[in-house]
Amino acid sequence: MRIQEIIEGKKEWRAHVARVKALPKDYQIVYKEIQKYLFKVGPVELTNGIGxxxxxxxxxxxxxxxxxxxxxxxxxxxxxxxxxxxxDSKTYADIYQESVDKKVNEAIKKVTIKTK
Structure with missing residues (x-):
């Protein structure tokens, strides 16, 4: 990532935060909870900007x-x-679940092959 992209990203984020602060207090509270929720659940798109x-x-x-x-x-x-x-978004939880399923399936195949 270039320095210019970092600077533009920070400007964009500051403008975003200013819009949140301009909302009525009840909206700010719910927005912050939504933001926390989305960061925990982890839709992959959140890492690509703030759309x-x-x-x-x-x-x-x-x-x-x-x-x-x-x-x-x-x-x-x-x-x-x-x-x-x-x-309809892929989340980090989906990616993790796919990874776990893949590892379990591989482990089961190894056990099956050894017992034959």
Whole structure:
């Protein structure tokens, strides 16, 4: 990664954080929880920029503008809201599960071959 790309990434992140801080307090709280959730669940796209997170801010800005409460936008089950956002995305959990399945299958094949 070039220095210029790092600088641009930092500028983009600072602008992103400023948008979050401009949201009403209830939206900020829910956004931060969504961000934590997504970082733990690990959709692979999050490592390639902040597109998904910016889309959430767009949605939140629109909801706040319309005078809606944040849970009117996300629904009362915020984790389900997040899961729905990433339902078609590959996550690090998926990659880990595939890795575990592969290792188990390889181990079973080795045991099967030895017992024959």
């Amino acid at each position: 998904l997170l910016s889309g959430i801010i767009d949605l939140f800005e629109e909801g706040a503008f319309l005078g809606k409460g944040v849970l009117e936008v996300t629904g009362s089950d915020v984790a389900a809201f997040c899961d729905d956002l990433i339902k």
